[in-house]
Amino acid sequence: MNQTAHALEVHDISKSYATVQAVDHLSFAVWKGEIFGLLGPNGAGKTTSIRVILDIIKPNSGHISVLGGPMTEAKKSRIGYLPEERGLYDDMTLLDTLLFMGQLKGLDRHLAQKRAETYLKQVDLWDVRDRKIEALSRGMRQKAQFVAGTMHEPDLIIIDEPFTGLDPVNKRIIKRLLVQMRDRGAAIIMSTHQMHQVEEMCQRILLIDHGRRVLYGPLDDIRQRFATNAVEVDLDGELDEAPGVRRLIPRDGGYRLLLEEGVEPEQVLRALVNMPEITVERFERVTTSLDEIFVRVVQDVHEGERGGPASASAGEEVLE
Amino acid sequence: MRKTWLMAWTTYRRRIRSTTFLLLTFGLPLLMVIAGAIPVLTALRGELPHVGYVDRTGQLAAVARVSIEGETLTLTPYADTDAAREAFARGEIAGYLIIPTGYLDGAEGGEATFYGEQEPGVRLGEGLKRFMRQAMLPQAPPALLDRLDDPSAITYVARETGETVVEGPALVVRVVTPAVLAVLIMLAIFTSASQMGSAIVREKDQRSMEMIITSLSPRELVTGKVLGMTLLSLTQVGVWVVGASAAIGLALLGLLEPQDLSIPWRAVLWGALLGVPGYFLYAVIAAGLGVIAGDRQQARQLAGMLGFIGLGPLYFAGILVNNLDSPLAVALTLFPLTAPTISLLRMTLAEVPTWQLFASLGVLIASLAASIWFVARIFRAAMLMFGQSLRPRQIWRALRQA
Numbered sequence: 122m123n124q125t126a127h128a129l130e131v132h133d134i135s136k137s138y139a140t141v142q143a144v145d146h147l148s149f150a151v152w153k154g155e156i157f158g159l160l161g162p163n164g165a166g167k168t169t170s171i172r173v174i175l176d177i178i179k180p181n182s183g184h185i186s187v188l189g190g191p192m193t194e195a196k197k198s199r200i201g202y203l204p205e206e207r208g209l210y211d212d213m214t215l216l217d218t219l220l221f222m223g224q225l226k227g228l229d230r231h232l233a234q235k236r237a238e239t240y241l242k243q244v245d246l247w248d249v250r251d252r253k254i255e256a257l258s259r260g261m262r263q264k265a266q267f268v269a270g271t272m273h274e275p276d277l278i279i280i281d282e283p284f285t286g287l288d289p290v291n292k293r294i295i296k297r298l299l300v301q302m303r304d305r306g307a308a309i310i311m312s313t314h315q316m317h318q319v320e321e322m323c324q325r326i327l328l329i330d331h332g333r334r335v336l337y338g339p340l341d342d343i344r345q346r347f348a349t350n351a352v353e354v355d356l357d358g359e360l361d362e363a364p365g366v367r368r369l370i371p372r373d374g375g376y377r378l379l380l381e382e383g384v385e386p387e388q389v390l391r392a393l394v395n396m397p398e399i400t401v402e403r404f405e406r407v408t409t410s411l412d413e414i415f416v417r418v419v420q421d422v423h424e425g426e427r428g429g430p431a432s433a434s435a436g437e438e439v440l441e
Numbered sequence: 442m443r444k445t446w447l448m449a450w451t452t453y454r455r456r457i458r459s460t461t462f463l464l465l466t467f468g469l470p471l472l473m474v475i476a477g478a479i480p481v482l483t484a485l486r487g488e489l490p491h492v493g494y495v496d497r498t499g500q501l502a503a504v505a506r507v508s509i510e511g512e513t514l515t516l517t518p519y520a521d522t523d524a525a526r527e528a529f530a531r532g533e534i535a536g537y538l539i540i541p542t543g544y545l546d547g548a549e550g551g552e553a554t555f556y557g558e559q560e561p562g563v564r565l566g567e568g569l570k571r572f573m574r575q576a577m578l579p580q581a582p583p584a585l586l587d588r589l590d591d592p593s594a595i596t597y598v599a600r601e602t603g604e605t606v607v608e609g610p611a612l613v614v615r616v617v618t619p620a621v622l623a624v625l626i627m628l629a630i631f632t633s634a635s636q637m638g639s640a641i642v643r644e645k646d647q648r649s650m651e652m653i654i655t656s657l658s659p660r661e662l663v664t665g666k667v668l669g670m671t672l673l674s675l676t677q678v679g680v681w682v683v684g685a686s687a688a689i690g691l692a693l694l695g696l697l698e699p700q701d702l703s704i705p706w707r708a709v710l711w712g713a714l715l716g717v718p719g720y721f722l723y724a725v726i727a728a729g730l731g732v733i734a735g736d737r738q739q740a741r742q743l744a745g746m747l748g749f750i751g752l753g754p755l756y757f758a759g760i761l762v763n764n765l766d767s768p769l770a771v772a773l774t775l776f777p778l779t780a781p782t783i784s785l786l787r788m789t790l791a792e793v794p795t796w797q798l799f800a801s802l803g804v805l806i807a808s809l810a811a812s813i814w815f816v817a818r819i820f821r822a823a824m825l826m827f828g829q830s831l832r833p834r835q836i837w838r839a840l841r842q843a
Contacts, residue, residue, distance in 0.1 A: 221451050225656040
């Protein structure tokens with residue numbers, strides 16, 4: 122990964138609408154050549170943050186550095202954006218739409234034509250290039266919008282829910298294109314609720330809630346931090362207790378073993394293998410999914426705000 | 442500027458193919474041509490008939506036939522009305538003319554009356570007039586009769602400009618052209634400029650704004666859209682002008698020689714100079730109203746109010762006709778929303794001082810620049826408010842923030 126500089130730096134931005142604090146002193150950075158996950162529950166302030174970054178709306182305070190400095194009109198051609206609320210001109214043909222969008226992003230007509238052909242072929246839409254947008258299926262429109270927002274091969278791509286409305290085959294196509302763009306050196310900010318996509322594609326994430334940063338850093342570090350010290354085993358035989366295990370929870374054909382603090386799974390495995398009354402058929406470390414981390418952190422934050430017992434994970438986590 | 446033109450061209454291309462535009466653009470002049478052509482074609486239809494006449498003066502010469510443009514009108518004299526009526530009832534004649542006793546004295550009630558199956562049409566009317574002249578002046582040579590057909594065809598020559606205008610249809614064309622231009626501008630404003638607001642609301646509804654606005658500035662977007670609509674309207678007006686010319690040409694067929702036609706170029710020039718930015722101003726304001734409006738219905742209501750202002754010249758027409766140089770006339774000439782139409786309407790009946798026209802153009806361009814600035818600024822605040830209208834406080838905040 123080419124992590125030589127930040128493509129985006131957000132410093133302490135805040136934005137409020139009347140009585141609502143949409144973004145509250147938010148700071149983060151995105152590297153060139155990474156896919157960055159921007160997560161948060163509905164109404165957390167993700168879209169407002171994106172719009173502030175893109176200079177669509179002005180922040181009340183704070184500042185942003187995009188591609189090495191403040192946003193300018195010229196830089197708009199180096200940015201690709203796919204908002205959640207998407208729409209193309211229904212009465213235009215697909216090819217005309219792409220030529221228009223490509224030229225708006227600074228491509229000359231010839232290059233826009235060439236890129237449109239290349240990308241439409243990659244997303245299997247070349248055969249319907251002369252169809253009007255209104256005649257395309259939802260999935261086709263989704264792919265068309267993706268091409269329209271990225272065909273100028275931008276340095277910074279901000280994409281809101283890229284996989285909504287796509288079947289597994291088309292999801293794979295879009296994922297492949299995103300990875301291609303990342304490998305080319307583009308910074309990609311992906312805002313989505315599909316946690317498995319984030320786990321699969323993102324190197325680092327930012328979780329915000331109520332406009333505030335609650336979790337930020339490399340995904341692996343976050344998962345490690347939230348990892349449960351537990352293993353799952355399938356056994357031939359009965360198990361009542363085991364060394365280093367503080368609790369034993371029976372499951373279908375096996376057990377979930379919650380380990381004592383400081384005990385490594387390898388130690389437990391060795392102990393189980395040495396027990397003659399049982400045979401270990403499967404042994405697996407329990408990992409915490411991002412989905413679980415998301416729910417846990419958001420619930421903790423909300424309980425903390427209501428004055429309830431917040432867990433140790435609540436609040437801001439910075440793991441840069 | 443490149444992105445502005447791209448936006449303008451795309452807006453133009455998208456709209457010029459729409460069914461509404463095609464119907465409005467080509468349907469209207471087609472109707473005008475049909476309306477202009479039907480009476481002419483009706484009048485020209487068929488050959489000149491055989492008619493009768495009753496000369497109660499007893500002083501007219503007997504005329505059996507007269508020639509009109511190579512065709513002959515045959516006439517049969519009858520001793521009295523009953524005889525003529527019976528011949529008409531038997532179908533021997535297509536109608537009959539009664540020339541009363543006091544006809545030659547110019548006495549009241551001394552006008553001649555023609556009884557026929559239907560209206561006689563232009564050519565029969567010309568034929569009957571030629572018959573009357575020939576019957577009154579049986580010794581007159583044909584050239585004199587021709588001159589009597591149109592005794593007052595005077596050519597007017599203006600010493601200052603050297604412009605010549607032949608009396609008759611040419612003079613009518615000369616006089617009404619500015620008024621026609623004013624009506625065309627008003628039509629253009631009503632049919633497309635005021636639709637700009639709905640177009641902006643539709644764009645908001647289609648959710649295409651957010652993606653586009655990250656590619657060009659609000660000013661480029663607004664200017665491009667309005668420019669596209671203006672080009673569209675110019676195309677529309679162009680088609681209408683051709684259609685109207687064709688209709689008028691048909692209506693005046695045979696009455697006006699092309700070399701007699703006099704175009705009031707000063708009015709045409711000022712019509713273009715004031716009409717294009719005037720249209721542009723309406724379109725920008727309509728776009729601004731579309732930005733402020735929450736939905737298409739509200740946009741249409743606001744556009745209706747704008748159209749109400751655009752009709753301003755008509756409300757003041759009575760006052761203006763009485764005094765074309767009144768302070769009100771001058772004020773409406775300088776007011777940007779009425780400048781193009783009022784200037785042209787004043788030109789229909791009198792000379793408008795050149796300084797007023799230049800001042801009007803200056804005010805119009807300044808207003809246009811200010812309105813683009815204003816609309817571009819509120820645009821940013823409103824474009825993401827799907828289905829919501831912009832409140833005055835939000836407008837004020839948007840202007841201050843920008």
